Amino acid sequence: MFRCHLLIVPLLFLSQVRCEVFTALADLQELLNTEAVLIHSLENYIRAEELKIDLLKRYADIYNKQHNKATEDVESYVANPLNAYTLVKRMTTDWQEVESLITTDVSKDYMANISYAKENMKFPTDEDLNGAAAAVIRLQDTYRLDTASLARGELNGVKYSSELTAADCFELGRQSYNNGDFYHTLLWMREADERLSREQNKTVDKGEILEYLAFSTYKEGNINLALDLTNKLLEMVPTHERAKGNKVYYEEEIQKGSYKKKGDDETDDIITNEGVTIVRKYIVLSLQWETVW
Amino acid sequence: MFRCHLLIVPLLFLSQVRCEVFTALADLQELLNTEAVLIHSLENYIRAEELKIDLLKRYADIYNKQHNKATEDVESYVANPLNAYTLVKRMTTDWQEVESLITTDVSKDYMANISYAKENMKFPTDEDLNGAAAAVIRLQDTYRLDTASLARGELNGVKYSSELTAADCFELGRQSYNNGDFYHTLLWMREADERLSREQNKTVDKGEILEYLAFSTYKEGNINLALDLTNKLLEMVPTHERAKGNKVYYEEEIQKGSYKKKGDDETDDIITNEGVTIVRKYIVLSLQWETVW
Structure with a gap:
């Protein structure tokens, strides 16, 4: 924990402010280094989640296009073996990939980085x-x-x-x-x-x-x-x-x-x-x- | 499990195709109902993840703006009690909200819907x-x-x-x-x-x-x-x-x-x-x- 009370303010009219602790400036500067690491991890996490979402959107797009085509004339769609095959494939191997993407916990690695920074760098308490x-x-x-x-x-x-x-x-x-x-x-x-x-x-x-x-x-x-x-x-x-x-x-x-x-x-x-x-x-x-x- | 072998293809020149099982058409039509539920869940999940990411982007934006301002002149930034306060706040209460958002498992509810559909509706096997x-x-x-x-x-x-x-x-x-x-x-x-x-x-x-x-x-x-x-x-x-x-x-x-x-x-x-x-x-x-x- 670092101490942060009233700081020396570089304003002339504040020069007489009485501070209990004067040592916090260096601590605060170090906090900025920690903040840089947190921001970096947050941005990388956002990018990773966006990649995952973009991939899922591509799947959703393919599913929608094919599904809409099928519902135009259900009977003749499913009666065609190629359509029957792609429908079953969409709901087996393809859907397994969709589920695997949905349940992939992207946050894990980034939270590990964040925890490491919090434990090994200066970090403020309540x-x-x-x-x-x-x-x-x-x-x-x-x-x-x-x-x-x-x-x-x-x-x-x-x-x-x-x-x-x-x-x-x-x-x-x-x-x-x-x-x-x-x-x-x-x-x-x-x-x-x-x-x-x-x-x-x-x-x-x-x-x-x-x-x-x-x-x-x-x-x-x-x-x-x-x-x-x-x-x-x-x-x-x-x-x-x-x-x-x-x-x-x-x-x-x-x-x-x-x-x-x-x-x-x-x-x-x-x-x-x-x-x-x-x-x-x-x-x-x-x-x-x-x-x- | 439902059976899906060679289907009756509504093309004249395929009329002589010999099929082991002719009963799969109705099953395939039901599969399309299940697929509609899956697509709906997938799209809702994507929307929920996008909302989460948008919120995190807003945080990242605020963090970046303040952090860049701080690094322009670190000493005078941290020496100002208002800046010192907002810096410490960004890394305590605000960061707790960021972490809470990152670790929020958005997929849970949607996966529950998907599992329900898979268990209670027609769903194909390998x-x-x-x-x-x-x-x-x-x-x-x-x-x-x-x-x-x-x-x-x-x-x-x-x-x-x-x-x-x-x-x-x-x-x-x-x-x-x-x-x-x-x-x-x-x-x-x-x-x-x-x-x-x-x-x-x-x-x-x-x-x-x-x-x-x-x-x-x-x-x-x-x-x-x-x-x-x-x-x-x-x-x-x-x-x-x-x-x-x-x-x-x-x-x-x-x-x-x-x-x-x-x-x-x-x-x-x-x-x-x-x-x-x-x-x-x-x-x-x-x-x-x-x-x-």
Whole structure:
């Protein structure tokens, strides 16, 4: 594992940033070497799969042509010994080749290469991802950077890096959530939602964003908005079991008018009714592990 | 298993053909229903694999763009916390999705459909293929049909069926070989070779044709030509173990001048030297089973 916290940023106005660990630059450079190997393996795998698919398409083409010809006049087709022979051949020796192609696991060799690279080269862990995300959040806080500008790769109106995708923003929100930082979860999930609405090739699932948004909103004390977001999620996915349980819980809390922000009072987690149990289960799970409730 | 011998051909001049079994037409019509299911499954499988590959190509594209940007100036790239974060993310959560896609076995469901069709619908066996090929050979003999014309789907200059591919001709040769009919093996292997030379998308391996040609030539009594064909095969595949053994055997037999056509004298198979043992081994194997020597 390598450590990746806040890095030295080559921007004058960032020179005073305090970093816990300064050693990650060389590690990150090495990561790029590993990435080159991964990309190479991925491209070779794609080429191999395409060759296999092209061959199968040729078979499908031959099968279709002959089959269509046969169905024009079935009786006279099968009555001709040459046709009868080619039909039987298509379904015996030829079809054995088709099946053998279909069941050929092209991925095996490439996955072996990838595993070798992961074991023998520098490769980041989930902890490194959490550290790299925390570095971005710290940068944002230190310079009070606007989330949308930062997502555009801008610092004080100057573009320093590529734009983030909705998935990149989502992951920053998810990492903040895992760190119990619901304020930044909200900022980055909203940005993810905003970016997602403009993406042609969607990089993340809207439902997942809504789940994080609803629970972080609830944690930040706005139970009515949490309920609205949960209803929105249920409109999209009516069978969403967790959302159904949470909806019941939020409605009951609003009716009772007894809602207190979670975490203010530990006894809040001592809950009895079914809807609440579901929420509690996922709160506990989410704190124990990275599971999305 | 269904039976498929010589069929009733709806051509006036074939009306006197004697058939052992006349019942195969309905079976062949049912085979076409099975073939339709197989083609449908194959096409759906191809579509599913293409979707997977398209998604992986999008990943590869994103990886390449970001990686190329990084390698333009590695130090300043990794020193930027946003870049550091997206690099680590590409190699953790994103890469997990890439690996998950690569290792997704798309074939499973389609193979299940195919197996179901094969078990529950009419499906031909290797014996049926042998019967269907024998019907073609019998047709050829009965009407003394020229191999090249028959391969073009012509009877007396009139086109009655699709042209055969080199692989179709090869299979007719292979089935004749399995029936110990080396005369027709030679006819159809020569036709396969001729057609192969004109095929843009090769349907059969030239080396395999040469193997059958050489041994059938030897069985038909022309040991010098069998040696020439074996040498031709060795030019193409110098490491071909069976061809190397047979070359030694043919050369020794020619030197001794003691060659007699196999089958003329049963004692010919009682052989002692190493080269001969190899040939004998494959003769025995080929008679016992469909193995190509």
